[in-house]
Amino acid sequence: MIAEMREALQPHLSAILGREVEVSDPVLLAGGASKEAWAVDAGGERLLVRRAAGGVIHKHTLSLADEFEVLRAAHEAGVKVPRPYGYIADLEGREAFVMERLEGETIGRRIVRKDELAGARRALPAQMAEELAKIHAIPPSRLPFLGETRVEGMVEELDEVGEPHPAIELGLWWLRENRPPARDSVVVHGDFRIGNLVVDDHGLVGVLDWEFAHVDDPARDVAFSLVRAWRFGVPEKRLGGVGDVEPYLALYNELTGLDVRPEELDYWELAGNVAWAIGCLTQAQRHLTGQDRSVELAILGRLGVEVEYEICRLLERVAA
Amino acid sequence: MSERPTAQELAESILEFLGDEILPTIADPRLRFRMLVAMNALGIVHRELEALPAEDDTAARALAVRIRAGDVPPGTLRRVTADVEARLRVASPRFLETYR
Numbered sequence: 001m002i003a004e005m006r007e008a009l010q011p012h013l014s015a016i017l018g019r020e021v022e023v024s025d026p027v028l029l030a031g032g033a034s035k036e037a038w039a040v041d042a043g044g045e046r047l048l049v050r051r052a053a054g055g056v057i058h059k060h061t062l063s064l065a066d067e068f069e070v071l072r073a074a075h076e077a078g079v080k081v082p083r084p085y086g087y088i089a090d091l092e093g094r095e096a097f098v099m100e101r102l103e104g105e106t107i108g109r110r111i112v113r114k115d116e117l118a119g120a121r122r123a124l125p126a127q128m129a130e131e132l133a134k135i136h137a138i139p140p141s142r143l144p145f146l147g148e149t150r151v152e153g154m155v156e157e158l159d160e161v162g163e164p165h166p167a168i169e170l171g172l173w174w175l176r177e178n179r180p181p182a183r184d185s186v187v188v189h190g191d192f193r194i195g196n197l198v199v200d201d202h203g204l205v206g207v208l209d210w211e212f213a214h215v216d217d218p219a220r221d222v223a224f225s226l227v228r229a230w231r232f233g234v235p236e237k238r239l240g241g242v243g244d245v246e247p248y249l250a251l252y253n254e255l256t257g258l259d260v261r262p263e264e265l266d267y268w269e270l271a272g273n274v275a276w277a278i279g280c281l282t283q284a285q286r287h288l289t290g291q292d293r294s295v296e297l298a299i300l301g302r303l304g305v306e307v308e309y310e311i312c313r314l315l316e317r318v319a320a
Numbered sequence: 321m322s323e324r325p326t327a328q329e330l331a332e333s334i335l336e337f338l339g340d341e342i343l344p345t346i347a348d349p350r351l352r353f354r355m356l357v358a359m360n361a362l363g364i365v366h367r368e369l370e371a372l373p374a375e376d377d378t379a380a381r382a383l384a385v386r387i388r389a390g391d392v393p394p395g396t397l398r399r400v401t402a403d404v405e406a407r408l409r410v411a412s413p414r415f416l417e418t419y420r
Contacts, residue, residue, distance in 0.1 A: 163377075165380075166380060166403070169384045170392070170400055173390065173392060235419075284324060294333075295336070299333075301323075305407045309408055309415070312401040
């Protein structure tokens with residue numbers, strides 16, 4: 001498998017880099033259930049090949065071709081992202097793209113806890129606000145294929161699962177009833193949180209995983225890191241387990257000229273929890289339907305109840 | 321209340337994991353034998369669970385439909401939270417104990 005992948009990559013990487021290159025043995029990295037990630041070096045460049053995984057089609061995410069285009073647009077806009085190298089329509093039967101392999105930590109639990117990353121945690125809130133401001137400045141016309149997402153889309157996903165979940169229904173009901181006045185839609189990352197950010201001693205190195213990019217209310221992206229599951233066991237730091245929300249929000253507003261209010265973040269934090277509660281169920285479905293048998297996906301079907309509990313507690317708070 | 325994966329489906333997923341991913345990596349014959357015994361035991365659990373009647377989720381379905389229709393009388397959140405807590409005590413008791 002390794003030798004075949006190396007052989008398959010050689011002509012593609014030579015074409016992308018514009019010269020005949022030697023290719024190291026590719027290493028399949030752990031994690032990433034819907035996409036494969038291969039670490040490979042070629043012609044002195046540290047590369048990462050992101051390739052579709054077998055048989056997995058998630059209709060609510062971008063194709064790799066579109067995701068590559070989003071990455072390019074973000075790179076042009078000066079967002080900290082891995083440098084995009086090139087798209088490969090057919091790599092051993094599946095689509096893929098090649099980008100720079102950044103050095104740093106991506107594991108959420110380590111980012112919120114490791115002593116060596118204490119300085120990074122101090123820097124992250126401001127850096128996250130800066131990157132979001134740059135992402136939200138990308139003109140939607142640069143990425144015309146991006147769709148808009150709304151609360152109704154979540155209902156559709158829940159109905160595809162077909163299980164009754166009154167707590168999620170309550171969350172969806174509250175979101176429908178209390179939607180803040182719509183802001184002008186912008187290009188959003190869609191999954192902007194610790195775990196999708198490469199972090200080193202100095203803080204944020206790069207924003208990864210653009211497959212959920214779409215056009216939406218900017219406050220959605222600003223609030224996504226507040227979702228409890230993405231605080232990785234440090235719930236008292238509401239911003240991704242690394243810091244406080246207030247300075248982050250203030251800087252974001254200053255950089256964008258917007259006036260996103262704390263109540264809007266409460267709204268979108270709840271929306272993020274509802275989305276992740278449904279996400280847990282759809283991940284478990286991949287196991288249950290036989291699409292992708294895995295004990296890790298299976299247990300998410302049960303751990304989703306943690307997110308349902310958070311939805312209940314947030315509803316309690318807004319009702320008070 | 322309906323829980324997926326069911327206990328039976330969870331047992332099945334563990335059996336698959338042990339058989340497909342762990343067993344082939346065990347070189348020590350004694351450990352290998354004990355793993356096979358453990359998988360047999362888990363197989364018994366799986367078949368016993370299979371024989372149980374399916375959980376009745378009629379009430380949860382009715383409640384979900386009502387909330388979807390916007391019919392949310394006072395007390396609904398308290399009722400739903402109590403149900404979620406009961407499920408959490410099974411699925412993730414530590415999360416509930418340490419929630420703050």
